[in-house]
Amino acid sequence: MSGHSKWSTIKHKKGAADAKRGKIFTKLIKEITVAARMGGSGDINTNPRLRTAVLAAKAENMPKDNIERAIKKGTGELEGVNYEESTYEGYGPGGAAIFLESLTDNKNRAVADIRHIFNKRGGNLGENGCVAWMFDKKGYINIEKKAVEEDALMETAIDAGAEDVREDGENFEVITAPEDFEAVKEAIDNASIPYLEAEVTMLPQTVTNLEGKEAEQMIRLMEALDDCEDVQKVYTNADIPEDIVNSMN
Template identity: 60%
Template sequence: MSGHSKWATTKHKKALIDSKRGKVFTRLSKEISIAARLGGGDPDGNPRLRTAIAKAREENMPMDNIKKAIQKGTGEIPGAVYEELQYEGHGPKGVAILLKVTTDNKNRTIPEIRSLFSKNGGALGENGCVAWMFDQKGLITTPASGVTEDRLMEIAINAGAEDVRLDDDVFEVTTAPEDFPAVCDAMRAAGLVLPYAEVTMIPQTTVPLEGKEAQAMVRLMEALEDHDDVQHVYANFDISRETLESLSQNG
C-alpha cells in the first residue's frame, strides 16, 4: 500500500504547486455528473455524489460549477453524456497499471491511451490482465504529528475503518468503500487534516523501482494523468518518497 500512498500524496502536492485548476475542475465536474446520473442529485441519498462534492469543495471549486455538474448529470440542463471505462496495462519492470476513464467518445480515447503507453515505455493490455491485483478501498491519510496512534484508532475504528498504520510521517487509514464517508466525517469532526482521502484501488503487492525505471514510471504516470479523459491512474510500483518528490519537481 505504501507505494500507492506515496505517489498519491506526492501527486497531490505537485498538483497544488502546478495549480492546474482547469483540469482539476473538469475531472471533478465529470465525476459529479456521473454520480448524479447514476444515483440522483441529492447528496444525502447518494454517497458517491456526496464524496465528489466534498472533494470539489476542498479544491475550491465554485458552487455554481458544482450545481451545473449535478444538473447535467440529472438531465436538468443539456450536457455531454459520459461513459465510464477501465483500461489495464503494464509499465517498466512489469508494473501493473489500472486506469479509470470518463469519456464521451471512446473511439477517440482508446487509441490515444494506447499511444501514451507505447510512447512512455508501457503497454496497454487486455481487460482483466491486472485488475485482479487491486482491491477497492477507502484510503485516508493524516499527518502523524497531529494525532497519536491510539487516538486515531479510537476515532477511525469506531467510525468503521478497517485498519490504521504508520507510513513514514503519515498515518494511513483504510476502509471498505461504503464506510469511507463516515470515517472521513469522523476524522474531520475530530479536527484532523486529511491531505488525501479517496475511494481508490490499492495494490495487493508492489514492485520496487529505482533509477531509470523509477524515472520512466513517473513519466508514464504523469503522461496518463495529463490526458483529459483519465480520471484516475492506479499502479503497484513502490518508489521512495524522496525519489518521487525529486522526479516530480524536476519534471
C-alpha cells in the same frame, strides 16, 4: 515511499495538484455529472456516488455554482455531454501494474490516446482483467504523524468503522471499506484531525519496487496518463523511492 500510498500521494509530494487545478476541476465536474445521471438523482442524500463526488469537489475548493451546474447537466436540467465509463489496465516500466478509470464522450479517441501514451512512455496497454485483480477498492485517509497521536487516531477511526490504521513513513494511513468511508472521514473531521488526502481509491495488494531510470520513466508515464483528458483516475502498485520523487519536482 510505500506503493500503498498510490499515485495520488506521489502527485501530492510533487506539487502537481495545485499546478493543474483546472484539469482537476474538469475531472471532478465529469464525475459529478455522471454520478447525478447514473444515480438517478441530483440529491446527495439519496445518491452516495454523487455525495462522494461533491465532497471531493468541495475539498478542492470548487465554487458552489460549478457543482450545481454539473449536477443539473447530469439530471438533464441543463444540456450536457453524455460520458461513457471505461477502465483500462496495463504495465509500466519494470512491470509495475497500472489501472485507470476513464470518462469520455469518444471511446475510440480515448483508447487510441491511452495506448499511444503507454507505448511512448515505455508501458504496455493490456487486456481487461490483467491487473485489476491486484487492487482492492478501499476508503483511504492519509494523515501526517505530527498532526495526531496514534492512540487518538486509532480510537477515532476504529470506533467509526475503519478496517485498519497503519504507518507509512511519516504518515498514518486509515483504511476503510468503501461503504464505511464517509462515516470514518466524518469522525476524523469531527475530531479536528487534519489529513493530506481522503478518497475512495484502488489500493494495491502487493507492490513492485522500481529504482533509477525505471522509476523516473514510471513517473513520466503516470503524469502523461493523468494529463489525458479522457482519464479520470490512475492507480499503480509501483513503489518509487522518495529521493527520486523529490528530484523530479
